[in-house]
Amino acid sequence: MANETQVFDLRQFFSRANLRQLAAPVLVMLVLAMMVLPLPAFLLDFFFTFNLAVSIMVLLVAMYTRKPLDFSAFPTVLLTTTLLRLSLNVASTRIVLLEGHTGPDAAGKVIEAFGHFLVGGNTAVGVVVFVILTVINFVVITKGAGRIAEVGARFTLDAMPGKQMAIDADLNAGLIDDKEAKRRRGEVAQEADFYGAMDGASKFVRGDAMAAIMILLINIVGGLIVGVVQHNMSAARAMENYTLLTIGDGLVAQLPALIISVAAGMVVSRVGDDQDVGSQLIGQMGANPAVLMLTAGILGLLGLIPGMPNLVFLFLAAVFGAGGWYVAKRQRQEAEEAASAEEAGAQPVTTGESGDASWADVTPVDVLGLEVGYRLIPMVDKGQDGELLRRIRGLRKKFAQDVGFLAAPVHIRDNLELRPNAYRITLKGVEAGSGEAYPGMFLAINPGRVSGQLPGAATRDPAFGLPATWIEAGMREQAHAMGYTVVDASTVVATHLNHLILSNSSDLLGRQETQALLDHIAKESPKLVEDLVPKLLPLHVLQRVLQCLLEEGVNIRDMRTIVESLSEHATRSQDPLELAGRVRTALGRAIVQQLFPGNVELQVMALDPGLERILAQAVAAGGADGVLEPSLADNLLRETASAAQRQEDLGLPAVILVPNSLRWLLARFLRRAVPNLRVLANSEVPESRNIRVTAIIGGQG
Structure with a gap:
């Protein structure tokens, strides 16, 4: 009975487990195991073939992606494939040094095939081919891809504020909703992370190329020592056997490395996100028939020169000429179809009435x-x-x-x-x-x-x-x-x-009024305005900050202070509410003076410390839009309204003094229930003004 229960539990576990989540950890563990566990020649052949297949698959995925983020896992893939190649190098080195004296197939058929078939069994040719492949990979492709990734990461980070502001502008204009804005912000951040990761991941390939050269030298020297000292082979025979195996091992590892590097270069060098690489190349390079015709003409002229491979040049000239003729014919057909459609759509529609509707009938709404x-x-x-x-x-x-x-x-x-x-x-x-x-x-x-x-x-x-x-x-x-x-x-x-x-007043301050206000200030302080808009802050964010001030009865006459405060804090935040809070602090003296003229004592209401802690927890949980528990909200509204009425009966303004973090929450929450209430933050009160608390809200609870 216990065994049946155990079997049932295991089946239940495997039925619920996501096998895709297990694939990556299992693969990494196998790769690490290859570094320490000896592998037979058959398994080496299998893993070398698997490595080549993975590299080809990565190259094809890179070619068919429409934008870099479609292959956001590429940096991780780059690390994993590099680790796989190095593990195979370690495993193959072990078997080459242990069994290399037995013959060219000691390390498996794949290494033997690369050592004999690709380089004809010639060790000198093998060394040259291996070095050329390594130089191409290390100096050309990897270095260029790394440079593109580095520049892309830097420019992506520099462009992030502008992209975020563009998203905010679309959100404020109603072109997108909150979910789409959140998705776009996440995509912008992910793009910056991707290029940063690619910049670092390219170092894996460069390190792999350096390690391949060092492994080649170590294997040749180690094989010579093992063959001569341990197996009593002649130096020439040991050099031939072990060098050929080492060359095969290096080539079978460097070919996938070169393919992966090409894939990395394709991913980071993509421009545009509407087509894959193949469609983009064919569509842009073969779109102009004049280019194809000129290429065919040049190839045809070269093919007429004596001594040149005339057949090859003339054949390619005919191919390019036919391609140019076909593209030109297709473009003419598309132009004719478009013209026919335009003529059909441009036919006038008669209504039988003399007075048709026109744009003159559309009257703008008065502000x-x-x-x-x-x-x-x-x-x-x-x-x-x-x-x-x-x-x-x-x-x-x-x-x-x-x-x-x-x-x-x-x-x-x-x-x-x-x-x-x-x-x-x-x-x-x-x-x-x-x-x-x-x-x-x-x-x-x-x-x-x-x-x-x-x-x-x-x-x-x-x-x-x-x-x-x-x-x-x-x-x-x-x-x-x-x-x-x-x-x-x-x-x-x-x-x-x-x-x-x-x-x-906040609804009356539109974009046009905001721009007119800036133009008015620029007449006296042009540099002040120029440094803020649009360098640090877009116009719509400035408009929203001013609207936040006007919504709470704060005038914007002191635009010099407002602009200076925004210039100071705009580099750290683009949130209108946070910037409005900073501006209120800068305008604190004027705000207090408006409520309590002269140097009279500030007679204000305050919150009970226990209530402050509860509200602070609500803000910490939900930000400035924190949600209050219903009974707490009702008690807060009732006590605030009662205290405000007592203040007004005494001939005093209804003002409540709260911590900075709670000011926006309470101002928004209490505005409709207690219209005449003003919510002041501690940072807005000048140090020279005396404060006397006339009522404590929440003290009864």
Whole structure:
């Protein structure tokens, strides 16, 4: 019963084991065993033949690959085949020295065939052929392949940042998704690793060539000593026997080495990745019929010279001429077929209508748009000196001064589909806000501390959602006296528009605005901009960094500091979030000054140390996009919102001070639940400012 269970377990193991995973370790162990274990002549023949077959197979695989990474295992194959050849040299040396006195077939039929058939049994010719093969392999092919691999590795590493930025650009443009971007980044890194490995692996072949020469000399000298001293052979006979065996052994090892070196050269010298080597050579060298015709003409002229091998030259001239005629005929046919297809596709299509669609019917989407009902038209009519037009011009100017860039113009148009007093604000064609305004009336906004109610149409302030009432002009002074904030209709619309522009300032900063901002800075500091874009940072990464700052209410007026900070850190990272964090640190004084004017004490909220550790673990596990446990997230949101409300009730800005590593996670997580909250990192607070913690979040848990 136990034996049956054991057999079942073994079958189960072998049925589940992946035999391909066992092949490489078994092969390496056999190769290493050949160095220490004596092999009979039959096994030597088998392994020498196997070595030759592997080298031929590697050459064919290299010729049929379309790009180097298709044969990414080649450096490992190069090492394994080199180790196999050296092991065979050791094994064959052992048997040659032990049995060489018995005759030319002492080390097997393969070595005998290479020693007699290839060099005619002539030791001098064998030595010369062996040296020539070694020189070709070592000096020409291996050295050239190694140089190509070395240069390829260097240029691939230099090009990695540009390739990564190109991938990021395609990702940001929506041309590829995250999976494709990840695959391309992995391919770029793998390409650099491949050329680096090939640079090192080429040294294996060079070392193998040097070892082959040394093994040849050692075998000749060792065979002479063994034959004369141990087997009492004459020096001439010993020299002939052992030298011939050694030459055969060297040739049978160097021929596969030469084939492998040629394969290495083909792999690293590939240019283009859409065809294999054969298709590429035939397609490029035989694509021009004029080249083939000229070659045929030159060969024909040489074939007419007396004393030349006329038949060979004239035969090759005829072959090249026929090839040129065939290529020219095929190209004419393809051109005629393409022209026919183009004429068929260019036939006009008649619709029977005089007004066909044209590109004039495609209107671009306005970045910023304001649509008004017909009763609000006087507010935006230039002919009637509309008050709202002047306010919008002033609004854009103030936005440029406060935020740091010029927003897109506001395109105003009437919309009869809206209610008469309604307006709608659009951002890139999408409605961002709407409301109603009543020309000639005033909006009395309740800031929270009023002494009574006003008669009129109750509503809410469209910008901030505060309770409000539309009142007649005659009640304006009474509303002021009761504590209301009173504004006219054009101010209502302008304030709403201003609020939406400030809230969506990051969406308003496009590539065109970013480039215009750089051009504006370059007028005063051209070198500063030139050193950053595009040398260190592409435009789209700079745009994303600025958008990250604007998303959290940080203005970009101090572009000099921003550009200098990016120039300092762009060489180490191209991640917009990380660069934005570095810029925030550089702008720390301005950020703090914006929240706490003057030199007043910074009264901020802080996290409980235990909560900080939990959040730090979440960041360590998932990066800046770490996922929080639901109950922890709910408690964090609730306590932060409550503490922020207490801060605002005391007339203080809602600011929470956190470690640098947690700032982005908390800013993104708390932004929607607590819109007025500002998250500061420790590194952003100047050392000269005093800090007082007014609330600890997470201390109850």
